[in-house]
Amino acid sequence: MAKSKIALIGGGQIGGNLALIAAQKELGDIVIFDIPNAEGMVKGKALDITQLLPHGGYDSAITGTSDYKDISGSDVVIITAGIPRKPGMNREDLLGINLKIITDVANNVKKYASNAFVIVVSNPLDAIVYAFYKISGFSKNMVVGMAGALDSSRFRAFIAMELGVSFQDVQCMVLGGHGDTMVPIIRSATVGGVPITDLIDADRLEEIVNRTRFAGGEIVKLFGNGSAFYAPAQSAIEMAESYIKDKKRVIPSASLCEGEFGIDGYFIGVPTVIGSGGIERIIEFPLTDDENTSLQKTLGAVQKTVAETNL
Numbered sequence: 412m413a414k415s416k417i418a419l420i421g422g423g424q425i426g427g428n429l430a431l432i433a434a435q436k437e438l439g440d441i442v443i444f445d446i447p448n449a450e451g452m453v454k455g456k457a458l459d460i461t462q463l464l465p466h467g468g469y470d471s472a473i474t475g476t477s478d479y480k481d482i483s484g485s486d487v488v489i490i491t492a493g494i495p496r497k498p499g500m501n502r503e504d505l506l507g508i509n510l511k512i513i514t515d516v517a518n519n520v521k522k523y524a525s526n527a528f529v530i531v532v533s534n535p536l537d538a539i540v541y542a543f544y545k546i547s548g549f550s551k552n553m554v555v556g557m558a559g560a561l562d563s564s565r566f567r568a569f570i571a572m573e574l575g576v577s578f579q580d581v582q583c584m585v586l587g588g589h590g591d592t593m594v595p596i597i598r599s600a601t602v603g604g605v606p607i608t609d610l611i612d613a614d615r616l617e618e619i620v621n622r623t624r625f626a627g628g629e630i631v632k633l634f635g636n637g638s639a640f641y642a643p644a645q646s647a648i649e650m651a652e653s654y655i656k657d658k659k660r661v662i663p664s665a666s667l668c669e670g671e672f673g674i675d676g677y678f679i680g681v682p683t684v685i686g687s688g689g690i691e692r693i694i695e696f697p698l699t700d701d702e703n704t705s706l707q708k709t710l711g712a713v714q715k716t717v718a719e720t721n722l
């Protein structure tokens with residue numbers, strides 16, 4: 412089987428970790444692209460990661476570049492280009508700058524890697540993935556936003572910590588936008604198959620849900636000068652791996668809804684099957700009235716930010 416080629420657009424905190432994890436999973440050859448000012452940084456990161464490969468017996472070619480030509484023919488493109496939050500900022504505060512950046516990125520990805528499966532990570536996620544889709548003209552099955560994978564992982568981590576059980580044995584799903592209005596589907600969460608509603612009382616669960624909603628902000632506050640990067644990188648790699656290996660994993664992802672869950676024309680977090688066809692299917696299921704109300708609320712927030720893109 413031919414090796415996959417993975418292009419990382421943006422080689423900052425998340426980009427560097429994407430390269431590291433992709434290399435350690437031997438997902439393919441990796442090109443880290445960044446602007447000319449950051450060329451030395453991405454070339455340095457590529458060399459540094461290359462020099463750890465002998466330890467694990469991993470075989471990947473990793474390069475850094477500021478020339479878009481080098482991403483030619485990529486199978487997967489993961490976009491983290493943009494600025495991250497600082498304390499006191501919402502994800503929405505990033506829209507002005509990151510919209511300009513995604514416009515440039517989308518035009519170049521279209522030019523050099525028009526067959527790639529594209530995973531957008533830059534914030535505000537639901538609007539930036541929408542902008543990429545509109546500007547690039549890519550088909551809807553080849554564009555997705557990374558948010559639910561991270562929000563679900565955060566929720567799972569907090570539940571595992573609460574109950575003192577393996578992180579692996581906690582399952583749950585977070586839908587909706589990547590923001591404070593995200594919608595954790597509590598009734599679907601289980602620990603080793605046991606509903607968490609049987610294990611954690613409602614008040615405590617509400618606290619855990621709230622911590623999940625603001626988990627990104629909790630880290631922004633601790634860092635003081637940037638936002639989370641390890642878990643976002645791992646989350647995006649899970650999605651890329653499912654595409655490259657045709658695993659057909661069901662991952663909450665910001666996918667373009669066209670009628671699913673009563674949403675039309677917006678990217679929003681829904682359970683998504685990712686395989687060699689890209690977004691192969693959105694898994695729709697009946698929501699309770701409360702969940703529906705919450706999803707409409709999150710949709711309103713996404714619509715507001717998308718409207719500001721004027722796309």
Ligand code: APR
Pocket residue numbers: 420421422423424425426444445446449491492493494495496505509512515516532533534535637638639640643
């Ligand atoms: N083209 C390519 N890369 C760019 C461009 C551009 N036009 N403009 C900026 N970049 C690069 C920066 O040079 C930097 O290396 O994007 C990188 C972003 O890295 P960080 O500042 O370290 O940010 P990071 O923590 O990786 O977050 C990236 O993902 O989760 C979101 O909110 C987060 O929007 C932010 C993005």
